[in-house]
Each structure stands twice: as C-alpha cells, then as structure tokens.
Amino acid sequence: xxxxxxxxxxxxxxxxxxxxxxxxxxxxxxxxxxxxxxxxxxxxxxxxxxxxxxxxxxxxxxxxxxxxxxxxxxxxxxxxxxxxxxxxxxxxxxxxxxxxxxxxxxxxxxxxxxxxxxxxxxxxxxxxxxxxxxxxxxxxxxxxxxxxxxxxxxxxxxxxxxxxxxxxxxxxxxxxxxxxxxxxxxxxxxxxxxxxxxxxxxxxxxxxxxxxxxxxxxxxxxxxxxxxxxxxxxxxxxxxxxxxxxxxxxxxxxxxxxxxxxxxxxxxxxxxxxxxxxxxxxxxxxxxxxxxxxxxxxxxxxxxxxxxxxxxxxxxxxxxxxxxxxxxxxxxxxxxxxxxxxxxxxxxxxxxxxxxxxxxxxxx
Numbered sequence: 001x002x003x004x005x006x007x008x009x010x011x012x013x014x015x016x017x018x019x020x021x022x023x024x025x026x027x028x029x030x031x032x033x034x035x036x037x038x039x040x041x042x043x044x045x046x047x048x049x050x051x052x053x054x055x056x057x058x059x060x061x062x063x064x065x066x067x068x069x070x071x072x073x074x075x076x077x078x079x080x081x082x083x084x085x086x087x088x089x090x091x092x093x094x095x096x097x098x099x100x101x102x103x104x105x106x107x108x109x110x111x112x113x114x115x116x117x118x119x120x121x122x123x124x125x126x127x128x129x130x131x132x133x134x135x136x137x138x139x140x141x142x143x144x145x146x147x148x149x150x151x152x153x154x155x156x157x158x159x160x161x162x163x164x165x166x167x168x169x170x171x172x173x174x175x176x177x178x179x180x181x182x183x184x185x186x187x188x189x190x191x192x193x194x195x196x197x198x199x200x201x202x203x204x205x206x207x208x209x210x211x212x213x214x215x216x217x218x219x220x221x222x223x224x225x226x227x228x229x230x231x232x233x234x235x236x237x238x239x240x241x242x243x244x245x246x247x248x249x250x251x252x253x254x255x256x257x258x259x260x261x262x263x264x265x266x267x268x269x270x271x272x273x274x275x276x277x278x279x280x281x282x283x284x285x286x287x288x289x290x291x292x293x294x295x296x297x298x299x300x301x302x303x304x305x306x307x308x309x310x311x312x313x314x315x316x317x318x319x320x321x322x323x324x325x326x327x328x329x330x331x332x333x334x335x336x337x338x339x340x341x342x343x344x345x346x347x348x349x350x351x352x353x354x355x356x357x358x359x360x361x362x363x364x
Contacts (some may be wrong), residue, residue, distance in 0.1 A: 052256040110214035119297035155257035
C-alpha cells in the first residue's frame with residue numbers, strides 16, 4: 001500500500017520499506033482527519049441551533065451585557081461600559097413614562113369632549129386593522145422580554161460572584177468558557193430591567209388602543225398607529241444614537257447563547273408548533289375585545305370596560321335612535337333583498353313547475 005502511492009514511489013530507491021510504509025500511513029491519517037464534503041440543508045450547513053438567544057441591540061441589552069463583556073481598568077472604562085449604559089436605560093424609562101402619561105391625557109380629553117352628533121364615524125375595518133398592527137407590535141415586545149428573561153436568568157451561567165465572560169475560538173466559533181452572573185445579579189436584572197419592560201408593554205397596550213379608538217378621523221387612525229409603533233422602538237433609537245461604535249461592535253460580536261441542555265428546552269419544543277396559531281388567536285381576540293368593549297364615536301359599548309367611560313358623554317336618545325334606525329334600515333334592506341330574491345326565484349320557476357305538473361298528470 002505504501003509503495004503504490006506515487007508520492008512515496010518517487011523516493012523508493014533511497015528509503016527503506018518500513019520508512020515508506022510509515023510515511024504512507026501518516027498520509028492516510030491526515031486524509032482521514034479531513035472533514036468530508038457532504039451536501040446538506042442551509043440550517044445544517046450554517047450550524048443553526050434549535051434554540052439560541054442573542055443579546056438584544058437596545059438599551060436593555062447594553063445595560064446588562066456591556067459590564068460583563070469587558071474588564072474595567074480605568075475611570076473612562078467604568079464610565080463608558082457601566083455607568084452610561086445604565087444611565088441611558090433610565091432615560092429610556094423616563095421618556096416612555098412621559099409618552100404614556102401624554103397618551104392617557106390626550107385620550108381622556110378626546111373622550112370628555114366627544115360629541116356623538118357631530119363626530120366622524122371611523123371606518124371599522126381600518127380601525128380594526130390599526131389596532132391589530134399595534135397589538136402585534138406590543139406582543140412582539142413581550143416576546144422579546146420573555147427571550148431576555150430566558151437569556152439573562154437561565155442561559156448565562158450562574159456563578160458565586162459575577163465575572164466578565166471569557167470566550168475561546170473553537171473551529172471558528174466562539175465558545176463561552178468562564179464568567180457569568182451571580183444569583184443576586186440575576187435577580188436585580190430581572191427586577192430592574194426585564195420586569196419594567198414587561199410593565200411598559202402592558203400599559204402601552206391599554207393606553208395605545210384607547211388612543212386609537214378616540215382618533216378623530218380615518219387619517220388620524222393611520223398617523224396614531226405609526227406614532228405608537230415609534231414609541232415601542234425608542235429603546236433601540238437611544239442605543240443606536242448614544243452608544244459608542246466600539247461598544248456596538250462588542251455587543252454585536254457576542255455570540256448567541258445556545259440551549260444545549262434538552263431539559264431546559266422542553267417547554268420551547270412544546271411552544272414551537274403552537275406559537276403561530278396561539279399568537280394569531282390572541283391578537284384577533286384582543287382586537288375583538290377592543291372593538292366590542294370600548295365606546296367610541298357612534299358606538300356605546302355595554303358596561304364600562306373602556307378606560308375613559310366615566311368621562312365619556314353618553315349617546316343622546318336622538319343619536320341612539322338614529323343609530324338604531326340605521327341598523328334597522330340595513331337589516332330591512334337585507335330582508336327586502338332576500339324576499340325579492342325569493343319572489344324572483346318563485347316567479348322564474350313557476351313555468352317549470354307548471355310543465356312538471358302537466359307531465360305528471362299525463363303519466364298518471
């Protein structure tokens with residue numbers, strides 16, 4: 001086998017046979033160690049894991065991860081890698097609270113001054129579409145909050161004392177080798193970072209749909225929906241504008257945390273096949289509840305589920321009777337159309353029935 005290789009055969013005149021065989025065996029070992037080229041799907045070729053969690057590129061990611069991605073050696077490092085990320089997180093919270101307070105005041109003012117006789121009746125389909133888009137944005141934010149909780153509380157290692165994360169390059173991939181959060185650090189991250197983000201999403205959901213309901217025109221429905229989506233993305237704008245380029249590069253270079261323990265991913269395997277249907281049902285249910293339980297121009301919801309039903313003027317008897325008359329007219333027109341169609345069908349089929357009766361009589 002060794003002598004049959006042309007690379008070895010060229011030296012056969014000067015090398016002993018045992019030496020030639022050792023060289024050939026060494027070559028075979030090298031070739032056996034090379035990875036075999038196999039065609040496969042993109043997910044397998046790219047090495048995409050079943051479940052992995054990336055650090056969010058926002059103030060919620062920079063304030064938590066930057067302090068454990070770099071050792072602090074100088075006052076400048078302390079300022080840029082620990083103090084300022086936490087400061088921008090506080091700024092984001094203050095700005096979002098201001099927006100929520102303004103949404104509450106604006107919608108309350110619109111509800112208290114609403115005149116059912118002169119207000120413009122909004123297109124129900126347009127309003128439902130705008131509410132659905134905003135609900136999807138809010139639920140997406142809640143989903144990101146759940147992913148953040150999984151990343152910070154479970155995927156990052158728990159150590160006795162918080163230490164900077166250390167990585168090693170293994171076959172072109174960064175592998176976490178050292179570092180992590182202490183239990184107290186994880187509790188603080190959940191209480192002061194993840195939990196406020198979840199609360200903001202719930203408050204904005206209620207305030208946002210109320211703000212959309214009291215839009216004065218159909219054009220305002222579209223503009224208000226766009227403004228609400230903008231409010232949900234403020235944390236990303238603050239991070240992109242105020243963070244240094246070096247900090248953004250380090251945060252983006254942080255590899256995703258792959259779920260390696262099957263026991264930690266069992267609930268994700270159950271959730272994956274049901275997630276899309278569940279999200280669709282929840283979003284549509286919230287839209288239906290909003291359209292049915294929140295009073296607005298030309299519609300007075302049963303009960304007082306709306307946020308500003310206590311200050312919203314009730315519909316006068318004339319407006320209520322007009323709305324009832326409009327509904328009765330629509331029902332009456334539909335009934336009349338049905339009756340007319342039935343009469344037309346009976347008239348058209350009368351000759352056929354007459355001919356059939358004659359033929360039956362003849363047969364008898």
